[in-house]
Amino acid sequence: MNAPLLSLRGVSAYYGSVAALRGVDLDVNEGEIVTLIGANGAGKSTLMMTVFGAPRARSGTIAFAGEDITARPTHAIARLGLAQSPEGRRVFPRMSVQENLQMGAALHGGRYFGQDLEKVCTLFPRLKERLNQRAGTMSGGEQQMLAIGRALMSRPRLLMLDEPSLGLAPLVVKQIFSAISALNREEGMTIFLVEQNAYHALKLAHRGSVLVNGRITLSGPARALLDDPSIKAAYLEGGHAPTASVGEGVQA
Amino acid sequence: MAAASSASPAAILKDAGLFALVAFGLCVPIVSHRTDLGADGLELTPRWGLVAGLCAAIFAVRLVQRLVLERRAARAVLTPSPHQATEPVGAEPNAAQYPSSLGLPRLGLPLFVGFALFLPLIAALASGGLSPARYWIDLGILILTYVMLGWGLNIVVGLAGLLDLGYVAFYAVGAYSYALLSTVFGLSFWVCLPLAGLFAGLWGVMLGFPVLRLRGDYLAIVTLAFGEIIRLVLINWTDVTGGSAGISSIPRATFFGVPFKAGPDGFSALVGLPFDPMHRIVFLYYLILALALLTSLVTLRLRRLPLGRAWEALREDEIACRSLGIDTTKTKLTAFALGAMFGGFAGSFFAVRQGFVSPESFNFLESAIILAIVVLGGMGSQLGVAVAAVAMVGGPELLRNLGFLKAVFGEGFDPNEFRLLLFGLAMVAMMIWRPRGLISDRMPTVALGQRKAIGKDLVREGHG
Numbered sequence: 001m002n003a004p005l006l007s008l009r010g011v012s013a014y015y016g017s018v019a020a021l022r023g024v025d026l027d028v029n030e031g032e033i034v035t036l037i038g039a040n041g042a043g044k045s046t047l048m049m050t051v052f053g054a055p056r057a058r059s060g061t062i063a064f065a066g067e068d069i070t071a072r073p074t075h076a077i078a079r080l081g082l083a084q085s086p087e088g089r090r091v092f093p094r095m096s097v098q099e100n101l102q103m104g105a106a107l108h109g110g111r112y113f114g115q116d117l118e119k120v121c122t123l124f125p126r127l128k129e130r131l132n133q134r135a136g137t138m139s140g141g142e143q144q145m146l147a148i149g150r151a152l153m154s155r156p157r158l159l160m161l162d163e164p165s166l167g168l169a170p171l172v173v174k175q176i177f178s179a180i181s182a183l184n185r186e187e188g189m190t191i192f193l194v195e196q197n198a199y200h201a202l203k204l205a206h207r208g209s210v211l212v213n214g215r216i217t218l219s220g221p222a223r224a225l226l227d228d229p230s231i232k233a234a235y236l237e238g239g240h241a242p243t244a245s246v247g248e249g250v251q252a
Numbered sequence: 253m254a255a256a257s258s259a260s261p262a263a264i265l266k267d268a269g270l271f272a273l274v275a276f277g278l279c280v281p282i283v284s285h286r287t288d289l290g291a292d293g294l295e296l297t298p299r300w301g302l303v304a305g306l307c308a309a310i311f312a313v314r315l316v317q318r319l320v321l322e323r324r325a326a327r328a329v330l331t332p333s334p335h336q337a338t339e340p341v342g343a344e345p346n347a348a349q350y351p352s353s354l355g356l357p358r359l360g361l362p363l364f365v366g367f368a369l370f371l372p373l374i375a376a377l378a379s380g381g382l383s384p385a386r387y388w389i390d391l392g393i394l395i396l397t398y399v400m401l402g403w404g405l406n407i408v409v410g411l412a413g414l415l416d417l418g419y420v421a422f423y424a425v426g427a428y429s430y431a432l433l434s435t436v437f438g439l440s441f442w443v444c445l446p447l448a449g450l451f452a453g454l455w456g457v458m459l460g461f462p463v464l465r466l467r468g469d470y471l472a473i474v475t476l477a478f479g480e481i482i483r484l485v486l487i488n489w490t491d492v493t494g495g496s497a498g499i500s501s502i503p504r505a506t507f508f509g510v511p512f513k514a515g516p517d518g519f520s521a522l523v524g525l526p527f528d529p530m531h532r533i534v535f536l537y538y539l540i541l542a543l544a545l546l547t548s549l550v551t552l553r554l555r556r557l558p559l560g561r562a563w564e565a566l567r568e569d570e571i572a573c574r575s576l577g578i579d580t581t582k583t584k585l586t587a588f589a590l591g592a593m594f595g596g597f598a599g600s601f602f603a604v605r606q607g608f609v610s611p612e613s614f615n616f617l618e619s620a621i622i623l624a625i626v627v628l629g630g631m632g633s634q635l636g637v638a639v640a641a642v643a644m645v646g647g648p649e650l651l652r653n654l655g656f657l658k659a660v661f662g663e664g665f666d667p668n669e670f671r672l673l674l675f676g677l678a679m680v681a682m683m684i685w686r687p688r689g690l691i692s693d694r695m696p697t698v699a700l701g702q703r704k705a706i707g708k709d710l711v712r713e714g715h716g
Contacts, residue, residue, distance in 0.1 A: 052575055078577035086575060092568035094694050103565050106558050107577040154577060 011060035038211035083156035093136025104153030120149040141172035198235035272311035382530035400544035402637040404594030410632035412587035413567025418479025422592040424614035426599020452596020460588035498610025630689025
């Protein structure tokens, strides 16, 4: 097997003196969807932001496409072909949807803007209708679509998504997850997905890891994780999984 | 007004006129005469000035009220009800947008420029000759200087969202650059102008570096200190800057090398006009107009380029900006440098106009006024800044001349004493009715099909 596209080795990150990540090892191979699940405050978002250099990893190494990016500034990391849809979407609220997408394409100076816009609009037809609308006036789901679309405009090799389902209606979550799946299936996009919605994320992903208190406690094929009893107990039976019956939850 | 408004301007005027008429009718028995105890019984003192003032006020208030109501009605038609906000796919796109700021900003800037272009002519015709018009042209120069400063600061504050309380420092750097270069090295204005801009730009970068990581309040404090440091250096570095005495007898502006003087090699001889000292003033007027328009054009152009877009994105969300591969360091520094450069241009213009510079002219109040112009105008809006500059600089100036108020409130009333009071009232009124500035709609720089402005009500408060 080739070297992984993104690899983290013994990465630790701190907020002041508080450890947020403690020696995380993680690989993302080209063409796969890898998901990271965990409870609130486990360090999922920190891990994603650490890959982007803010906060910086205090120890360990992060490599992307064979290059050590541990000490690079955020914008330089993004230029290597790493794009993210950050936690809370962070679209530019006063700019129109089209301007937001242009900002995503700024990396290439807008060279591929036309064709990429077409692609994003095919993936999220909703955005096409709203190109002239101010991003801040759209619904949460539309903003999420925009955040993903904006990340795609930079033609990334690896797309990192931080909780794309956060605060969205189940139907919209379904739309977004099927778009993510299509991206991977049809274009071979490598995707790293951070999610609390463990059931949906594991269904979608090829491999998964579980983050607890800044440590990876479990990794493996997503199918296997879905069936793992400890995961079931901790993450799946809180009402996330539509298949889990109430009775099972009580027994566990 | 918007095309959507239902009542025509004539109807609104008529309505306001009617109100004024009713007011007049009421005023005649109640206000128009004052009864005083005289030598032989009651005496009637006519007060027609007051009546005229009241009627005019009522006319104006009604006019404004009607215009506001019209706008509101026009908006209500186009604003979807709440349940439409999450309408299904295929619903009317852009439903959440307003029909644009009402043609006014789109037409406003050309109107402003057009008026500014002909102001000397209008002033000369109205007051019967160039020399009597000097007051108006001087006022125009003053206002345009602030318009230019406002537009320059607008790049830093309005577009890039970096709160700068020490902008006057760059104005000072520009003014002293010209003053020193011309008095010590004898360089002409046209050589000094770009140099002054360059120096100010360099100072902008020097200020930018240490404050790269700061935002909001902290940035404001550091820039405030920076402005004071420059002023204190100017006061205390007596050998070079002349201390508080300043630098005097700075060479005056020339018409691209031809001086404005009476002799045979002067400007008037060159163009074959009789000599008039006003030529220089008019030239200065057009010079600052050109400089201000240059600032505006560069800003408008940059807003469509990646750099300007990056500034706006930076204002919106710095973290998102960085993760999109935008070098926020470079983006911030260019904003500081470019804003400072225009401040420097304005500064060297100030020096050439006054012929004298001293640290007195560059105190914190100047920074505050420039910032107030940008904020009142609506951050990022070119026309708003121009309107606010007229109001902030021209308003107090006009107040000085409101002689008719004396007729209303009696002799001994000095409108000048109430300048700051009115200023404060205007500020409070702004906070209540237009908290995001006079013109706070942001026009997208790209749009498919028809351009639409972004409703000011939707613009996030305080962060813009």
